[in-house]
Amino acid sequence: MWPLIKSTILTLASIYFLSPSFASPLPHEPRERDFSNLRARNIVSDSSDIQSSYDFIIVGGGLAGLVLASRLSEDSNHTVLVLEAGESGDANITQINTPADTYYDSLVGSEYDYAYQTVQQAGCANRNVSWPRGKVLGGSSAINGMYLVRPNQPEINALHSINPNDTNEFWTWDSYYAAMKKSEIFDAPSADIASEAGIQYNAESYGTNGPIHWSYPGETFNLVGNWTPSLLTLGIPTNADAASGDNSGAYITTSSINPSNWTRSYSRSGYIDPLPPRSNLDILPSATVTNIVWKSRTTGNLTATGVQWASSSTAAKQTVNANKEVILAAGSIGSTQVLQLSGVGPSKYLQAAGVDVQLDLPGVGQRLQDHLSGSLIYSTNAETAGDMHNDGVATAEFLSYINSATAYVNLTTLFGSDSASALISSAQAEVDSSASSFLPLGDSTVAAGYKAIYDTITNQFYSSNSGQIELLLSITSTSVLIQAAIQHPLSAGELYITSNSAFDYPYINPNYLAHDADLTILREGFKLARLVSQASPLSTYLSGETTPGSSVSTDDQWNAWIESAVGTEYHPTGTCAMLPLDLGGVVSPSLLVYGTSNVRVADASVYPFDLSSHLGAPTYGLAEQASTIIRDYWNGVSTNPNSTTSSSSPSSSSSSNPANSNTNTALRPITSAYGLIGVFGAIASLMMVL
Numbered sequence: 001m002w003p004l005i006k007s008t009i010l011t012l013a014s015i016y017f018l019s020p021s022f023a024s025p026l027p028h029e030p031r032e033r034d035f036s037n038l039r040a041r042n043i044v045s046d047s048s049d050i051q052s053s054y055d056f057i058i059v060g061g062g063l064a065g066l067v068l069a070s071r072l073s074e075d076s077n078h079t080v081l082v083l084e085a086g087e088s089g090d091a092n093i094t095q096i097n098t099p100a101d102t103y104y105d106s107l108v109g110s111e112y113d114y115a116y117q118t119v120q121q122a123g124c125a126n127r128n129v130s131w132p133r134g135k136v137l138g139g140s141s142a143i144n145g146m147y148l149v150r151p152n153q154p155e156i157n158a159l160h161s162i163n164p165n166d167t168n169e170f171w172t173w174d175s176y177y178a179a180m181k182k183s184e185i186f187d188a189p190s191a192d193i194a195s196e197a198g199i200q201y202n203a204e205s206y207g208t209n210g211p212i213h214w215s216y217p218g219e220t221f222n223l224v225g226n227w228t229p230s231l232l233t234l235g236i237p238t239n240a241d242a243a244s245g246d247n248s249g250a251y252i253t254t255s256s257i258n259p260s261n262w263t264r265s266y267s268r269s270g271y272i273d274p275l276p277p278r279s280n281l282d283i284l285p286s287a288t289v290t291n292i293v294w295k296s297r298t299t300g301n302l303t304a305t306g307v308q309w310a311s312s313s314t315a316a317k318q319t320v321n322a323n324k325e326v327i328l329a330a331g332s333i334g335s336t337q338v339l340q341l342s343g344v345g346p347s348k349y350l351q352a353a354g355v356d357v358q359l360d361l362p363g364v365g366q367r368l369q370d371h372l373s374g375s376l377i378y379s380t381n382a383e384t385a386g387d388m389h390n391d392g393v394a395t396a397e398f399l400s401y402i403n404s405a406t407a408y409v410n411l412t413t414l415f416g417s418d419s420a421s422a423l424i425s426s427a428q429a430e431v432d433s434s435a436s437s438f439l440p441l442g443d444s445t446v447a448a449g450y451k452a453i454y455d456t457i458t459n460q461f462y463s464s465n466s467g468q469i470e471l472l473l474s475i476t477s478t479s480v481l482i483q484a485a486i487q488h489p490l491s492a493g494e495l496y497i498t499s500n501s502a503f504d505y506p507y508i509n510p511n512y513l514a515h516d517a518d519l520t521i522l523r524e525g526f527k528l529a530r531l532v533s534q535a536s537p538l539s540t541y542l543s544g545e546t547t548p549g550s551s552v553s554t555d556d557q558w559n560a561w562i563e564s565a566v567g568t569e570y571h572p573t574g575t576c577a578m579l580p581l582d583l584g585g586v587v588s589p590s591l592l593v594y595g596t597s598n599v600r601v602a603d604a605s606v607y608p609f610d611l612s613s614h615l616g617a618p619t620y621g622l623a624e625q626a627s628t629i630i631r632d633y634w635n636g637v638s639t640n641p642n643s644t645t646s647s648s649s650p651s652s653s654s655s656s657n658p659a660n661s662n663t664n665t666a667l668r669p670i671t672s673a674y675g676l677i678g679v680f681g682a683i684a685s686l687m688m689v690l
């Protein structure tokens, strides 16, 4: 494929979108077109255009927030407002849309990135580790690496078993898998791409009619095609159906690319832009929620009456009322911050930050976990995406190239069964000491929850076919990188506010590598990554390891290098954990914040433990489940996902793509319907279960 492309070098000003086969170039829009004219009409630019109250206020227009906005506003009798701290993204839409700009013109580090830093990590040579997070409509889905990986079935089922009150079984595989599929549309790769990259797939394991494209780039490289055969020589099988619930083994995974024009498929482009104007939906960028407003109460649950927001730290706060619910979708950092700023969290930390305690809920911000990763770097004589980029190649196909060669490797493959058993036993013996040293808050329910998570990891995930290490191939520089990332850290830390301002960054401490088992597993992952570089046929393309190189080979040398080199894989979670209250949980299986009657959290912060998957794909499913739970509750239907009443609601009807829904042009029933809904809401709230 390379000679063909090289002969068609096009300048940025004259790029044409070619058909995947290159047979018949279709003239198309040049890449510099003004994408901003596609601004969806549901996005309001002026705060004077929003109403004084809405049924649902969604805090954060990121990955999960825009799924909720789209699905909740399908019911024309509900009004929905999204408040997003970041801008619309229109000023830099080409960088958002172009997959390869993720590497060559990244928005990480731009004004669309919060650019958080952890506190110094003792396990990482006392470095502050940088933590990018999207601050723009679409959230981190607008700036992320676009890997779409299906999580592993036993890990989803563990969400259910750790939550005995999940009586409606939303967090079991069958239900969750259906919700994930509802968010997706699978596009098969072209025959050329499939053959060159060695892509295998089972189309039936994906959704067919949802908003987010699960597909493959329009360009690939021989190197990619050498991934699965090389791993096979190391006993890592090739998985030809990685999306059906067993995500183990090696494969070329899907990416969030719309192949009709090789653009990023993310929560805004999938769930919002295709919508016709919905009179019951407003999305306001540049609006940071500073706190939830509570109804005054002496005893009983907290009830939110709305939120306050501001466009900057110096601008006046404004208030908007919520008739039904406030839904936090501000992500693992933002949702935690907003709860704590609103007086819900560990009272010790809230008082220290100068916030009045409304509800002492110790789990908020505790047990912060993250995937930690690093890269071995090899020089190569083979063609890489980086070479082509340096040569000025910028066809739309080329710019859709995104890394996607993946492998999830279990503990027995990493260690052999005897050493794996020894590691499991020694880790199990450290549960109490880990709980007390990693979680200085000292709350007994939080510690009990940490131990339940720990048991899940060491008893279930360690001893099953669950990926403990993820390997990734990256060829977007002129070198070849083989990355390793730990998937189920036992290290955990905490996140809390240190002032009463939403504009100040919180204390972020994931306690990277505080647990010795994490370091041992990650070290074995890097040793395996090095073996991959030496495995044929990949080895024939590589001409030497430049990082860390041959001076690193003993365990001590690996440890020292790891501590100096690893960083986030961008998957923080656990801070608003869905766990029973006596395990220091923050939300119930209905995603309601314990002790509140109408505040939910629906984003990547609610997983009690990290999954062996990049977190974007599972979070689309989570947001779809949340939308169904909320709609069913307010529409008075059973929340059992198996029930026939629920399946007759639009949320689970055949119209999976919100753009196809015909309920969305109804007029906003601002005044007319509220009386009725108010009465209905009062009846419904009697039925609310945690």
Ligand SMILES: Cc1cc2nc3c(=O)[nH]c(=O)nc-3n(C[C@H](O)[C@H](O)[C@H](O)COP(=O)(O)OP(=O)(O)OC[C@H]3O[C@@H](n4cnc5c(N)ncnc54)[C@H](O)[C@@H]3O)c2cc1C
Binding pocket: 059, 060, 061, 062, 063, 064, 065, 083, 084, 085, 086, 108, 132, 133, 134, 135, 136, 137, 138, 139, 140, 141, 143, 144, 145, 146, 147, 148, 149, 287, 288, 289, 290, 329, 330, 331, 332, 334, 335, 338, 502, 569, 570, 571, 603, 604, 605, 614, 615, 616, 617, 619
């Ligand atoms: C650089 C990077 C690369 C990644 N690569 C991948 C990948 O390749 N594949 C993958 O699956 N996942 C990847 N991820 C992770 C994935 O993008 C996230 O897990 C996912 O976006 C989380 O969704 P969310 O809705 O919880 O949060 P987000 O998508 O981060 O959305 C949260 C939103 O809330 C807003 N917000 C926060 N606080 C407030 C407030 N007070 N008021 C109003 N709004 C607020 C934020 O501005 C943001 O828009 C990556 C993440 C990053 C940062």
Ligand SMILES: *[C@@H]1O[C@H](CO)[C@@H](O)[C@H](O)[C@H]1NC(C)=O
Binding pocket: 074, 075, 076, 077, 078, 634, 635, 649, 650, 663, 676, 677, 680
């Ligand atoms: C709201 O609309 C949905 C369908 O869009 C319907 O199922 C539900 O009953 C309606 N609720 C009320 C209170 O009218």
Ligand SMILES: *[C@@H]1O[C@H](CO)[C@@H](O)[C@H](O)[C@H]1NC(C)=O
Binding pocket: 091, 092, 095, 106, 107, 110, 111
């Ligand atoms: C985004 O657009 C703004 C306005 O045009 C510009 O000032 C800024 O430099 C752009 N950011 C990036 C990362 O290109």
Ligand SMILES: *[C@@H]1O[C@H](CO)[C@@H](O)[C@H](O)[C@H]1NC(C)=O
Binding pocket: 117, 118, 119, 120, 121, 128
């Ligand atoms: C680095 O961490 C230290 C505490 O460990 C903290 O005081 C400092 O502010 C951090 N630096 C940044 C840039 O966040």
Ligand SMILES: *[C@@H]1O[C@H](CO)[C@@H](O)[C@H](O)[C@H]1NC(C)=O
Binding pocket: 167, 168, 169, 174, 640, 642
């Ligand atoms: C839902 O369906 C599954 C599979 O048919 C069944 O095992 C499960 O018990 C059902 N759940 C409920 C709550 O009825």
Ligand SMILES: *[C@@H]1O[C@H](CO)[C@@H](O)[C@H](O)[C@H]1NC(C)=O
Binding pocket: 035, 038, 097, 258, 260, 261, 263, 274
């Ligand atoms: C890409 O194509 C989709 C249709 O599949 C369209 O809705 C979208 O606007 C296009 N995006 C851009 C940036 O042209």
Ligand SMILES: *[C@@H]1O[C@H](CO)[C@@H](O)[C@H](O)[C@H]1NC(C)=O
Binding pocket: 235, 236, 237, 249, 410, 411, 412, 413, 463, 464, 465, 466
């Ligand atoms: C780990 O993976 C290997 C390779 O696929 C497999 O043979 C083995 O059964 C797996 N181990 C467990 C405990 O499932």
Ligand SMILES: *[C@@H]1O[C@H](CO)[C@@H](O)[C@H](O)[C@H]1NC(C)=O
Binding pocket: 164, 165, 579, 580, 581, 582, 690
């Ligand atoms: C389940 O819910 C009931 C009723 O709300 C509560 O009493 C019980 O403690 C909950 N159990 C768990 C494990 O959270």
Ligand SMILES: *[C@@H]1O[C@H](CO)[C@@H](O)[C@H](O)[C@H]1NC(C)=O
Binding pocket: 300, 301, 592, 595, 596, 597, 598, 688, 689, 690
């Ligand atoms: C608090 O709210 C929850 C969820 O709505 C409800 O189940 C519970 O009964 C309420 N408790 C009180 C004391 O009102």
